Amino acid sequence: MRYVAGLDGGGTKTAVTVAEESGRVVHRFTAGPLNLNGQDEASVKATLHEIAANVGHVCEGGLAACVAMAVGAAGISNPTVSGRLTEGLREGGFAGRLVLVGDHETALWGAHEGPRGMILIAGTGSIAYGRNADGTVHRAGGFGHLIDDEGSGYSIGRDLLSAVVRASDGREAATVVTELVYARLGLSTVQELVGFVYAKERNKADIAALAPLLSAACEAGDASALRIAERNALALVDTASAVAEALGLAESGELALLGSVLLQSSQVRAAFKAGMAARHPRLRCIDARRDAAHGAMLLALSELRGVSAVRE
Amino acid sequence: MRYVAGLDGGGTKTAVTVAEESGRVVHRFTAGPLNLNGQDEASVKATLHEIAANVGHVCEGGLAACVAMAVGAAGISNPTVSGRLTEGLREGGFAGRLVLVGDHETALWGAHEGPRGMILIAGTGSIAYGRNADGTVHRAGGFGHLIDDEGSGYSIGRDLLSAVVRASDGREAATVVTELVYARLGLSTVQELVGFVYAKERNKADIAALAPLLSAACEAGDASALRIAERNALALVDTASAVAEALGLAESGELALLGSVLLQSSQVRAAFKAGMAARHPRLRCIDARRDAAHGAMLLALSELRGVSAVRE
Structure with missing residues (x-):
């Protein structure tokens, strides 16, 4: 069984949705904030490690079974921000495909259950x-x-x-x-x-x-x-x-x-x-039909399927 | 001969008008800024001492002949600000009557050559x-x-x-x-x-x-x-x-x-x-008929004459 995960990183919390490759949601949870411009390095890393561990727990086969992850967060176009995010998730053991987008993108995917709409x-x-x-x-x-x-x-x-x-x-x-x-x-x-x-x-x-x-x-x-x-x-x-x-x-x-x-x-x-x-x-x-974490999960799924609808 | 002085203290400079008791202007000059909230103590004091010295030079009989001074500046209702201003002028040797008002007050006096108007x-x-x-x-x-x-x-x-x-x-x-x-x-x-x-x-x-x-x-x-x-x-x-x-x-x-x-x-x-x-x-x-330094001078004059039109 392969899995995907979607993260909606915000200033007060990060919402996470994990789904099977079929799109069936298997788990939702929240972790600490992902305010990557304002927050201290250590707490962001701790949050990312915790998320990776939790995803690993709910996937049959562990974190290695999670083959794609999408993260939406404000300010993610900043290379420093995206670099720190990638590093934190890799250190946490996530080795699959990773897509980083602005939080408006995951909100769009969630609201319309896909990449199109307003x-x-x-x-x-x-x-x-x-x-x-x-x-x-x-x-x-x-x-x-x-x-x-x-x-x-x-x-x-x-x-x-x-x-x-x-x-x-x-x-x-x-x-x-x-x-x-x-x-x-x-x-x-x-x-x-x-x-x-x-x-x-x-x-x-x-x-x-x-x-x-x-x-x-x-x-x-x-x-x-x-x-x-x-x-x-x-x-x-x-x-x-x-x-x-x-x-x-x-x-x-x-x-x-x-x-x-x-x-x-x-x-x-x-x-x-x-x-x-x-x-x-x-x-x-x-x-909105779904929230942004669900949107991020759908985006991860489309990446896995090679649709890659998002290239800003 | 008795004299009065009016100061318009601003963020970039302080304009000063000195007049005889008759209202005849005898001298105008500018000194450093009087930004009493932002500026360092030492430079504000230096400016006030310099102003006192300059007023003393142009009054026959020296600074003692200047019997009233009015100062308009932003933020002057703050007791700390007014205290520092008073101290600086007293240290500079000014012993006459002193009136401190907001800069809109001296602007009004200048614009209308008196306390009434808008x-x-x-x-x-x-x-x-x-x-x-x-x-x-x-x-x-x-x-x-x-x-x-x-x-x-x-x-x-x-x-x-x-x-x-x-x-x-x-x-x-x-x-x-x-x-x-x-x-x-x-x-x-x-x-x-x-x-x-x-x-x-x-x-x-x-x-x-x-x-x-x-x-x-x-x-x-x-x-x-x-x-x-x-x-x-x-x-x-x-x-x-x-x-x-x-x-x-x-x-x-x-x-x-x-x-x-x-x-x-x-x-x-x-x-x-x-x-x-x-x-x-x-x-x-x-x-405006006159500037705020002239307005401050007129206000000092009215204080001297006991009119004391301004009590906010």
């Missing part, structure tokens, strides 16, 4: 990506929180904070966002809020963590919150639309919606779908 | 500030580059960079902003641009330094650039309008326009004035 991810950041029947790929967005990523959790968190300061000096009407943000952060003045935002230790995840407040504010009918939901949703329409048009899929494609903002903010999701329907009435928005 | 500053950051005949003050904007300061040089620089990445993936039409930004930064790909933006050593002044490119792009009739100018100008209208309305000056006030964006970007200035005229047709936009 995805829109709006989590801490935002990005759209897709591949058409010709094998052409296109990506839009994802250029980071400072100059891009509208529609992301970071962008929504920043917009909520901006609404608080704008309401504080009369540029906007009073908004329930103020009390929601103050309650979440344990603050009571705009000076404290500014102290929070510009504190040295603050990072983009802290700002993105405020995004879930948008739903409560929208449900209260707050005008400022509804504008934020609408603006971010329309930015996501631009992003997804750019991919659909570049790939010639605007009239026939399927777009899977992924990421915490699209999955958890019903207002952003609804406004996005309405905006997308207005622009591309025949494009279908769907839920 | 200013809008759009430089690296953006802020509006004013005081009415009752002595009521109001401030809008100025909450920093991450969540506020639309209409500032930083905001425009960020919007230009955003336009480049949005054009790169088809979210926007091609724009001349791309070639202007690449030429200025010596880059040729969007990947290099992302490397520039997220480099560890990058700061907000680096981003704001791109703002002057907006004019050339607007003059070329570029749609993306014209949208950026319009959007930032309208944000500045919101900011100035909040102050005018809070002070009851929307129908009768004078607003002085200050800062590199309003003084150097003719498109932003024109769009701002048009937007303001539409919202408040009777409010007058003017040029």
Whole structure:
């Protein structure tokens, strides 16, 4: 019996799916994070060794029976990152075929159970990506929180904070966002809020963590919150639309919606779908069929079968 | 003969104006920066000692004849900052009355040759500030580059960079902003641009330094650039309008326009004035009558005369 494995390496955990050559899933598990730019060498290696050992345990015939592995992770196009990843898995005893791709690629494979289709991810950041029947790929967005990523959790968190300061000096009407943000952060003045935002230790995840407040504010009918939901949703329409048009899929494609903002903010999701329907009435928005670890497993399988659909 | 001095302390230089008690200016000079949060203790002290010595040289009767000094600087409400400033000037031999205020206060005094009126500053950051005949003050904007300061040089620089990445993936039409930004930064790909933006050593002044490119792009009739100018100008209208309305000056006030964006970007200035005229047709936009060092000198003079108009 031969096996394949798919890894979805993220900043908080790595999800792993192991399957038989037939495609039948035999095991799923999670291990530590694979944040290959930020994390210390030793803990990344330990995680990779642990994954290799666990894969070996569930394959009849041990790790040698796992003949292909695909790994999706952010920043993997960096040669240092891919080198460290390869080294860690080889040291862990994995000797099969290894494919390393960006995490948007494994998300696409998972969402569509294969290499074709489109995805829109709006989590801490935002990005759209897709591949058409010709094998052409296109990506839009994802250029980071400072100059891009509208529609992301970071962008929504920043917009909520901006609404608080704008309401504080009369540029906007009073908004329930103020009390929601103050309650979440344990603050009571705009000076404290500014102290929070510009504190040295603050990072983009802290700002993105405020995004879930948008739903409560929208449900209260707050005008400022509804504008934020609408603006971010329309930015996501631009992003997804750019991919659909570049790939010639605007009239026939399927777009899977992924990421915490699209999955958890019903207002952003609804406004996005309405905006997308207005622009591309025949494009279908769907839920992801499988997760990215399953996608990575399918990618490993296609490599094994010599399809090798992915060459970016 | 008694004298007063006004200091406008900035991140690149400190401008000083010395006047007789009658208000007649006798000397102007510049010294080193007074960036009291970022700079090392020793160089700030040296600058303050040098200023005290120079003031002493131009006053008949020496430094003792200078009986009041006002200093405007960013971040001066911080007690550590004001303490260091006071100490430096006292050590330098200044024994007269000392008034420390934010730099928007001395800008207001300079722009209107007195404590009443409104200013809008759009430089690296953006802020509006004013005081009415009752002595009521109001401030809008100025909450920093991450969540506020639309209409500032930083905001425009960020919007230009955003336009480049949005054009790169088809979210926007091609724009001349791309070639202007690449030429200025010596880059040729969007990947290099992302490397520039997220480099560890990058700061907000680096981003704001791109703002002057907006004019050339607007003059070329570029749609993306014209949208950026319009959007930032309208944000500045919101900011100035909040102050005018809070002070009851929307129908009768004078607003002085200050800062590199309003003084150097003719498109932003024109769009701002048009937007303001539409919202408040009777409010007058003017040029600053005097600079902030002159404003600080006038404030020192009013303190000497016991008017003490400023107590924030």
